[in-house]
Amino acid sequence: MAYDYEKSIRPGKLPHIWCPGCGHGIVMKGLIRAMDACELDREKTTIVSGIGCASRLPGYLDACTLHTAHGRAAAFATGVKLTNPEMNVICCGGDGDGTAIGGNHFIHACRRNINITYVIMNNYIYGMTGGQFSPCTPTGMKASTTPYGNPDPTFDISKLAIGAGATFVARTTAAHPREIDKLITQGIKHKGMSVIEVLDDCPTSYGRRNKFRSVIDMMKRLKKDAVPAKAAAKMTPEQLEGKFLTGVLYHETDKPEYTEQYDALIKRVQEGA
């Protein structure tokens, strides 16, 4: 029997804004399956986003949803979560939103290890504004503002999250739909800041400029270059050239979670008074 996504989608809100071939819809379905797997009460779940194609995702989902300003999802989410730690808080958005204009909030949410799950859809481009390069656009590739090829080095979002202090970090792609909900489920269940990076190509703004002949070609590229972290451990640097790792990249359970730390502080202050 087909999976029942409709019960999680707000009546009348589809069709979505995403282009044919965009991976965001695959991520949204993965997120719905993960929320179902975790049996999240949607009245106690706030889904927060910034601005951009990926940030339109919360509006389709039947929950408490907060579509904020460009880059600010993690900061708004921090306010929601700290005020009400019982709330399940999920952020979603794109690579430009999360790591350029919102980069500061993203790394500091990771540093605090606040119990938020951040699903970051990395399509290496600003899609909504028509295809400008992002911090994740591979060097040399074309975007509307890099007509001669991108001169910038790139961010590795997962490494950024690990370095900043997130305690559950995983990566997969839109070409691995079953892994998306598996990893988001683990992220939601993890107590602390979890980051799930999903590479999902943008055929309209990135693919066309970079000679990917079809969405299928882009999906094939994602499948070809994805190497499960466990398999990578047995591979040589030469074999890993041009590849990226997928699966759980980092998992730590010792670091205290932020809202618990703050509640303990309140208790200490009140008992001391």
Place this chain on the structure above:
Amino acid sequence: MAKKSALVQGNQACAQGAIYAGCKFFGGYPITPSTEVAEEMSAMLPKVGGKFIQMEDEIGAIASVIGASLAGAKALTATSGPGFSLKQELIGYACIAEVPCVIINVMRGGPSTGMPTGPGQSDVMQARWGTHGDHAAIALVPQSIQEIFTETVRAFNLAEKYRMPVQVLFDEIVGHMRERIEYPEPGELEVIDREAPTAAPGEYKPYDASKGLVPPLAAFGAGHKFHVTGLNKAEDGFPTTKAELVAAEEVRQIQKVECEEARADIESNEEYMLEDADVVLWAYGSSARSARYAVNELRKEGIKAGLFRPITLWPFPVKRTAELAEQAKAIIVPEMNLGQMIYEVERVAQNKCIIDGVHRVDGDPLNPGQIMDKVKEVI
């Protein structure tokens, strides 16, 4: 029994007023000369079960405050000049999404870094027009430590009642000055909490204004699933580009503050010796303290001076300012900037009397002598 009193700094009194009003969340970022508000909140909030967070930047601070408010907490941030500039985009977000919150701005000069430890009143127009787009604004301008306390309480009340950001602007002088304060007893000052919706879950529309210009706001987690966005939206909270809905929402959000009933509720002024005044000193914040002194001195010299002191700066006291322009020979506007509110006074006075300003931007307060010299020059 005598009331509890203390000698405190303006910034401390502000934090104490916030706690009195029921504030349970502070998101801030260090900046002179407002930092003591954050320091005081970091000490007091855990005692009342509230949450304090020092965010990574000024924008994150106001973002966390809006998030906290949507989760049901009365929320505060405090900043100064450059930080106030950085917060403008999200002040606009709180306007359009109609999220109650209070923003303290302990004003210094500028532009840019300016003189961080000197006083100024240079953000009064920014408080009105700093964020982009058409919107209403509420800004309160206390002049003393006692008034900082009571106006901070009132700021929370107005934020909750009108479902919007409310700004309290005082300057470095009163922010850092110490004065005696008498604390109101619990219950002595009115404390307003936002109206909760009565709609059944599934029926709630966060911008349904059918029962009044200010729709009730549900808290996330309290049983209603709804959407909040910074886009123009319809009454159900979802984005719309339908021309008639977009315009109607923008007009309603301004009307809720600027309709006659709301103005009467929000506006607050102090009048001193205005009955027979030929010269009106139109002054706010710490400049009004010098202006009041000048009124007394001028009266001794036989000059009929009086003081009009807006405590609510925005919405602008249109009616009373227009009446004073009819009555007086001159209105003098002393400001610690190079002329901001004077333009609004001029606009409203419509050439009915002489309008002139007294300005100071060198990091020192306006002194009464300066104001008196200007009055004598004009008369």
